[in-house]
Amino acid sequence: MLQVNNIRDHKEAYSKALAKRGLNAQPILEEVIQIDELRRSTQAQLDDTLSQSNIFSKEIGLLFKNGETQKADLLKEKTSELKDRSKLLQEQLNDTVEKLQQLLYTLPNIPNELVPAGTDENDNEVVFAEGTVPTLEKDALPHWELAKKYDLIDFELGVKITGAGFPVYKGKGAKLQRALITYFLDKNTAAGYTEYQVPHVVNEASGYGTGQLPDKEGQMYYIGEDNLYLIPTAEVPVTNLFRDDLLAHTQLPVTCTAYTPCFRREAGSYGAHVRGLNRLHQFDKVEIVRIEHPDKSYEALNGMVEHVKGILRELKLPYRILRLCGGDLGFTSALTYDFEVFSTAQDRWLEISSVSNFETFQANRLKLRFKDVDGKNKLVHTLNGSSLALPRVLAGILENYQTPEDIKVPEVLIPYCGFDIIN
């Protein structure tokens, strides 16, 4: 959530930056400023009224103490008018605050200056590419065929017990999956991230904290009876661990990693691109989250990008990095780098990681602050990234490491799997 003061101070710049998202924010920003002015003037009136009433109350107290009850009763009558007035003003204030809040919820984060303008994924900027795309046999198979051939994943069984988009991993498929999770966690903890295990369901406040609510309400599975949400990413529980916190500047940066399954309703998606592991309702992901000093957050973002690069290098997968354009940038993000692995058999790029800096957007909602060296309380910057998302990495490995006879296991994973070949 954006801060009203910043909107007031940087209206023009904000409006210009938000235009990169294809959003005409000018009228909304104007309205925010206008409502905030009303809020402040109402608050001032209310404060005056309460101040009056406080003065009277003190006087009444004194008069009673001195036994001057008649005078006190006289003053009491005076206060009733003030009471009515403050009650009315309080209601007006509440309405105004609520209106302001709702309006602020509709505004996405301000894109960083590096974010290119653009409307959709075609306008994303390729900023880096590495690795060699293997040349496969003509009859190379997509991963869903490979999964069937080697009995690694059973999509039909998932449909039977739950529904489409809930695959069942079997045998070496399951073991490879577990190996990847452990491998990712090991890489992350070796890089200094503290490992967490967190709940897979969260309450409403957490959903608001990281910005899934109210924006992406329909994308989360909701348990009405208990008013809880299945997490769409570990970002939600992990970042919310620090909701309402006031950290010492010496505690920064806070770095966390967590493995969780992720649940997404993916309402409205369909077509050939959702085959196999490409788009699921439940998938596994290892996430990294950082809480940073505002001066260091972009340095940290680059560090996260380098960290993910290192993992993909070890896995020897061909990948590229995209800087998301305004139109493709997530609601809460200021700058996002997407990692994509090239799937030779599908002849397309598969998104496997998304690394973002949210600056103060989440911190403002989370009320997550730190006490800076100057003694002032400031909002932190929050960042997160996948390190990494499992299914498409698995798809990439299966497809790129296949031979006509078998599938090789990437070298770094062999100690984790206990086997070096799938056949």
Add this chain to the structure above:
RNA sequence: GGAGAAAUGGCAGAGUGGUCGAUUGCGGCAGUCUUGAAAACUGUUGAGGGUAACACCUCCGGGGGUUCGAAUCCCUCUUUCUCCGCCA
């Protein structure tokens, strides 16, 4: 699920209707002493709104109520602890 107790500043913990935004301790910060540090001593130290800066307002788990006046009384919700029941 049933019965009881509790929720106060970064932490611990006083405070039961009127200078209480809150005694005190720890922690933090600054200073004295020291070559430096530790220890000791002294001072300082909650958050949000508002203002050019003051003033002023709000906040003692959340919400509502009683009262001229609420951390303190009442209702309600949430959470924690103890006991009972159930259970991986």
